[in-house]
Amino acid sequence: MELIEQKTEKCVIVSITGRLDTTNYSLLEKKLTDLIDNHEDKILVECSKMDYVSSSGLRILLMALKKITLAKGKFVLCNLQENIREIFEISGFTNIFEIYTTQEEALEVF
């Protein structure tokens, strides 16, 4: 998995490429924790190149959502592939995360 961080005027965009699973979820956990600890509480996760997510990956996303919600920030996802969207649905995530079809759409909510 590869993570790319991009700071914009509105938020920080974290792009995930590859598989998010038990072998690498700690990288995403560290990235998001560092951002939140540095008071970056507006985060957009770009998922167009994320082709798999396991429960361990979902756990990190849920933890980040909880922390940012507490800080009254915004944690948004965009561009989920169909198989990822299915896992999000099964996990009841589509109702608790703000998810947008395109990055442009997502950026408008910050």
Add this chain to the structure above:
Amino acid sequence: MVKYVHFNDPLSEEMIRFLEKIPKCPGTCFFMDINRSTDIKYMGGLTDWGRKLNNTFNNLLYANHFQHNIVKGIGDEMMLFIPDTQLMKKSSNNNHFALLEDIYAALYLIKNHPNPDLFLNCKVAIHYCTEVYNITFFKGANDYYGSDIDLTARLMTKSIESRIVLSEKFYAKVLNDLVSLGLNEKTGCLSGISEKFLENFKGVPTSTEYRVIDVA
């Protein structure tokens, strides 16, 4: 490959010869049970408990590629078995540490979901089995029998809501994986693992060592 055991003659010599040739099938056995699932059947109708069971089983199985390893379901309890030969071929969750991490994560997602009305909390027992055979006594079924499968069921009696009970044999496998992966022994959910407990389970001739992990 499952072996179908079926002989009409109770004293069949052929049956003995057949059984002697069956190889052991080492692997990881899980029991997963839904907490308070009997209660909710009395409290709500099928549309309530059926919906929650559907959601919970999906959440436990699908994100983690476990749906092909279900051996059987008895009521709201599932038995899964992953033979070592299959584990290594999996594209995800292909070591014991990964299995444990994703089971923990699945329980975490259920326990911490903001809508408590969607899922039911679960309890889990995991054991690494060496005394196990891929056999069935019922035509067309796939099953696993052996003293280690029975022991996994016994370990389940030590589990409670949002808890994973793991045998010391399974924990040893996890520690081996951590060494291979260059990770320390408190990585991930292992940061919350208990000390070792000892229990004399009914029917098991020796004491069993196990540990527990409670989901945060």
